[in-house]
Amino acid sequence: MAQSPAHDSDAILAAARASLKDQQAGGRRVEGKALGKRSLALRRAEAKRKAMMLAFGLVALGFALQVASALLSGLLDLIPILTKGAVVVGLVIAIIGLMRQKPLAVPSLDTLRSAKPKALVAQTQLWLEAQRPALPAPALDVVGRIGGQLDSLALQLDRADDAAPALAQVRQLVGEHLPGLITTYTAIPPALRREAHAGASPDEQLTQSLTTISAEIDSVTRQMAEGKLDALAIQSRFLDYKYGEGDAG
Amino acid sequence: MASTPTPLEAPTITLTPPEPVPVVAPAQVAGLVPLAPEQKGKLESKVDSFVADLIAQDANSPEFGKRVDQLTTMGRKEIAAAAGMSNRFLDRPVRAMDKDQGVGTNLIELRRTVEALDPAKSGKLSPGKKLFGIIPFGNSVQKYFDGYVSAQGHINAILDKLASGKDELLMDNAAIDVERQKLWEAMGNLEQMTHISQKLDERLEEVSHDLDISDPAKAKAIRESALFYTRQRTQDLLTQMAVTVQGYLALDLVKKNNVELVKGVDRASTTTVAALRTAVTVAQALTNQRLVLQQITALNTTTANIIDSTSSLLKEQTSQIHQQAAASTIPVETLQRAFQNIYDTMDSIDTFKIKALDSMKQTVTTLSAEVEKSKGYIARAQGGSSAQAAPDAPGLLSLES
Numbered sequence: 001m002a003q004s005p006a007h008d009s010d011a012i013l014a015a016a017r018a019s020l021k022d023q024q025a026g027g028r029r030v031e032g033k034a035l036g037k038r039s040l041a042l043r044r045a046e047a048k049r050k051a052m053m054l055a056f057g058l059v060a061l062g063f064a065l066q067v068a069s070a071l072l073s074g075l076l077d078l079i080p081i082l083t084k085g086a087v088v089v090g091l092v093i094a095i096i097g098l099m100r101q102k103p104l105a106v107p108s109l110d111t112l113r114s115a116k117p118k119a120l121v122a123q124t125q126l127w128l129e130a131q132r133p134a135l136p137a138p139a140l141d142v143v144g145r146i147g148g149q150l151d152s153l154a155l156q157l158d159r160a161d162d163a164a165p166a167l168a169q170v171r172q173l174v175g176e177h178l179p180g181l182i183t184t185y186t187a188i189p190p191a192l193r194r195e196a197h198a199g200a201s202p203d204e205q206l207t208q209s210l211t212t213i214s215a216e217i218d219s220v221t222r223q224m225a226e227g228k229l230d231a232l233a234i235q236s237r238f239l240d241y242k243y244g245e246g247d248a249g
Numbered sequence: 250m251a252s253t254p255t256p257l258e259a260p261t262i263t264l265t266p267p268e269p270v271p272v273v274a275p276a277q278v279a280g281l282v283p284l285a286p287e288q289k290g291k292l293e294s295k296v297d298s299f300v301a302d303l304i305a306q307d308a309n310s311p312e313f314g315k316r317v318d319q320l321t322t323m324g325r326k327e328i329a330a331a332a333g334m335s336n337r338f339l340d341r342p343v344r345a346m347d348k349d350q351g352v353g354t355n356l357i358e359l360r361r362t363v364e365a366l367d368p369a370k371s372g373k374l375s376p377g378k379k380l381f382g383i384i385p386f387g388n389s390v391q392k393y394f395d396g397y398v399s400a401q402g403h404i405n406a407i408l409d410k411l412a413s414g415k416d417e418l419l420m421d422n423a424a425i426d427v428e429r430q431k432l433w434e435a436m437g438n439l440e441q442m443t444h445i446s447q448k449l450d451e452r453l454e455e456v457s458h459d460l461d462i463s464d465p466a467k468a469k470a471i472r473e474s475a476l477f478y479t480r481q482r483t484q485d486l487l488t489q490m491a492v493t494v495q496g497y498l499a500l501d502l503v504k505k506n507n508v509e510l511v512k513g514v515d516r517a518s519t520t521t522v523a524a525l526r527t528a529v530t531v532a533q534a535l536t537n538q539r540l541v542l543q544q545i546t547a548l549n550t551t552t553a554n555i556i557d558s559t560s561s562l563l564k565e566q567t568s569q570i571h572q573q574a575a576a577s578t579i580p581v582e583t584l585q586r587a588f589q590n591i592y593d594t595m596d597s598i599d600t601f602k603i604k605a606l607d608s609m610k611q612t613v614t615t616l617s618a619e620v621e622k623s624k625g626y627i628a629r630a631q632g633g634s635s636a637q638a639a640p641d642a643p644g645l646l647s648l649e650s
Contacts, residue, residue, distance in 0.1 A: 199311070230427055237423035242416065 022137070035132075035147035038154050039125035054094060061090045106130040109183065112175045117167040121154040124174050134186045136193070136203045142210040149217045150174065156224040166224050173216055181209050262516050262597050266604035267505040269611035270498040272619070275487035278494050279447070282433070282440040292441055296448040304456055308470035320449070320478040324442035326647070328489045331435040334428070335496045335620055341428075345421065345503045346609055352414045352510060353602065356517060359407045360595050363521060366396055366528075368584050394532045397525065404525070408518050415514045418507045425504045432497045439490045441648055446483040453479060492616075492623045499612045506605045513598040520594050524587035531584045 034040035065083050107115070107123045115123050128143055135143060153170065160167060185193075185206045193202045200208070284292075299316070306313040364370065453476045460468035 230424075230431075233427045233430075234420070234423045237426050238420045241419045241423055 033129075034125070035129045035144070036121075036125045036151040036154075038122035038151060039129060039147075042122050042126060057094050058091070061087065061094075109179055112179050115171075115175060117171045117175075118157050118160075120171060120175050121150045121157065124178065125150055127179060128182075131182050131186065135182070136206070138207045139203070139210055142207060142214055146178070146210065146214050146217060149214060149221065153217055153221045153224075156221055160224060164224070166220055169220055173213065173220065178213050181206065181213070262512065262594055264509045264513055264597055264601035266509070266601050267502045267608055269608040270495060270502055270615060272615050273491045273495045273498070275484070275491040278487060278490040279443055280440075281490070281494060282436045284437075284440060284444060288441065289444060292445050293448050296445055296452055300449070300452045300456055303471070303475060304460070304467065308464075308467040313470070317474045317478060320475055320482065323446060323479075323482045324439070324486050327435070327438045327442050328485060331432075331439055331489050331493045332623070334432055334435055335492050335623075341425070341500060341503050343613060345506060346606060352411065352418070352514060355407055355410045355414060356514075356595060356598060359404070359411070359517065359521065360591075362400055362403055362407065363524070363588065363591055366400055367588050368393070368581055369588070394528065397528055397532075401525070404521065408521065411514050411518055415511050418511050418514075422504050422507050425500050425507075429497060429500050429504075432493060432500070436490065436493050436497065438648055439486055439493065443483065443486045443490065446479055446486060449479045450476065450483060488623050492619045495616055495619050499616050502608065502612055506609065509601060509605070510598075513594065513601065516594045517591065517598065520587070520590040524584070524591055527584050527587040531581065 034043055065086060069083050106129075107127050112120065112123055112127060125147055128147065132140060132143065153174075157167070157170065185202060188202050195201055299319075303313070303316050306316065453471055457468040457471040457476065460471070
């Protein structure tokens with residue numbers, strides 16, 4: 001140990017910089033953040049639903065109390081006081097109940113497997129969000145990238161024909177292979193995840209495989225966009241034939 | 250054309266049916282798509298580094314096996330891409346034949362309508378009587394030209410259909426152009442992979458020769474696994490290349506066929522419109538009354554715009570028709586010649602279509618047989634895909650890196 005730590009200053013500084021960047025981006029506390037636009041939309045829909053439920057509950061409560069006080073009015077002077085108390089208690093119970101509810105049910109593996117390709121992307125994003133705490137840092141980067149890629153894939157899926165052959169590919173890739181890979185990884189005891197096994201550590205293997213999946217999602221997205229690219233090229237060629245300078249040959 | 254003795258005779262139209270596409274053997278296709286020297290240099294350096302990396306490994310190690318796995322899947326993406334395209338373009342010639350049928354039906358209908366108007370069929374228009382300057386069978390001539398007025402809507406509709414049929418043919422050709430462009434790129438990629446696999450073959454052969462004395466076990470391993478798979482892959486790549494080249498040529502055949510057919514449709518429309526114009530002029534000369542074919546007059550302008558290549562011909566003819574019909578003593582013959590032009594055009598389209606259909610059918614048969622043959626190879630390529638994802642040397646034998 002002749003080397004003083006000062007020899008590693010570059011490495012230390014680089015690590016510090018990376019750590020700072022990581023922390024500024026939310027660090028490991030990113031569970032609450034949406035991975036992509038689709039899962040964000042699902043969360044917003046859920047929040048809206050809850051707000052609606054709260055509003056509806058309050059209206060119903062107020063109505064019930066109105067009816068009750070109308071029926072019992074004149075019987076006791078205590079009624080108005082009881083009514084006010086009931087309103088306050090009801091409000092508190094409703095708010096606590098809604099707050100204690102889980103943010104949004106995380107889809108199970110079976111849900112992912114049987115989901116329709118067009119709804120699949122949002123579900124997978126939600127599922128991935130729930131898996132983030134269990135993943136190593138380098139894999140998290142790739143997962144973040146996959147989240148963005150899934151968004152652009154979803155745009156293509158929205159416009160795709162239901163019978164398009166790429167849909168089956170997407171279902172398998174996003175609904176089976178990706179969750180399957182992460183489930184297999186999380187089944188490994190955390191202590192063993194850094195140890196080399198069959199040539200590489202599980203952490204490395206996971207990151208590598210996620211990169212492969214990310215590349216495949218990209219290629220499927222390209223493949224699906226190709227039809228539209230072709231259509232435009234054909235259209236402009238046709239216009240050139242029909243109205244352009246060149247002859248029909 | 251103005252100086253020809255019979256100015257109304259449109260230049261004879263020749264529609265050349267394209268030749269059927271011959272069978273392309275895998276041995277012929279290597280080097281068909283030229284590679285730039287610097288491209289070759291880049292590919293060869295890739296091969297060299299792969300071979301150097303391979304012989305650095307122990308012949309029994311899993312690392313060696315991983316690199317051999319790369320060889321079995323070499324060019325998988327390129328083959329799959331080209332195969333996907335050839336499956337798509339297989340139905341092109343068939344669809345083209347269907348489209349021909351659509352245009353053909355319209356042409357037959359046009360012919361039937363035109364034949365009903367043919368002055369040769371109604372023998373009442375004898376030019377001799379006109380010499381006296383009176384109209385001897387005024388009523389019958391009138392009746393004959395009335396036929397035009399009632400037929401014009403029908404003819405107009407047919408010409409419209411022909412014009413939209415022509416648009417379809419042009420659209421088809423635009424699609425073929427794009428497809429051919431993409432096929433050309435796919436062929437370029439296949440060519441590069443073939444170059445890699447052929448160079449690998451050479452280099453592995455050399456290396457195993459050198460190792461024969463120093464490390465015979467490794468030399469044997471290289472020959473039995475690496476070299477074996479490389480040769481198999483070369484065969485796969487060349488087979489796919491042959492099919493792709495054949496498809497490329499077949500697309501060209503369909504395109505040429507469409508171009509000829511477009512010419513035919515153009516000419517059929519032009520000659521028909523010319524005949525109708527002639528009829529208008531002749532009617533005036535014979536009956537001294539204006540035959541008003543409103544729909545056809547409207548069509549004249551549009552047709553002239555649609556048929557750019559023949560509009561000048563049409564314009565020239567119009568002035569000639571006027572001169573001839575007004576000056577000549579035989580206006581009915583002028584009209585008959587105009588009809589003859591329509592028939593000639595349609596006959597040449599018919600002859601063309603028979604020959605083109607033959608070429609097309611022959612091409613489809615060859616192409617289907619070749620695609621079928623190559624499917625066996627493609628299946629092998631797909632089967633090998635399970636061995637992919639060798640994480641250590643990504644892109645070593647792929648084109649993008």
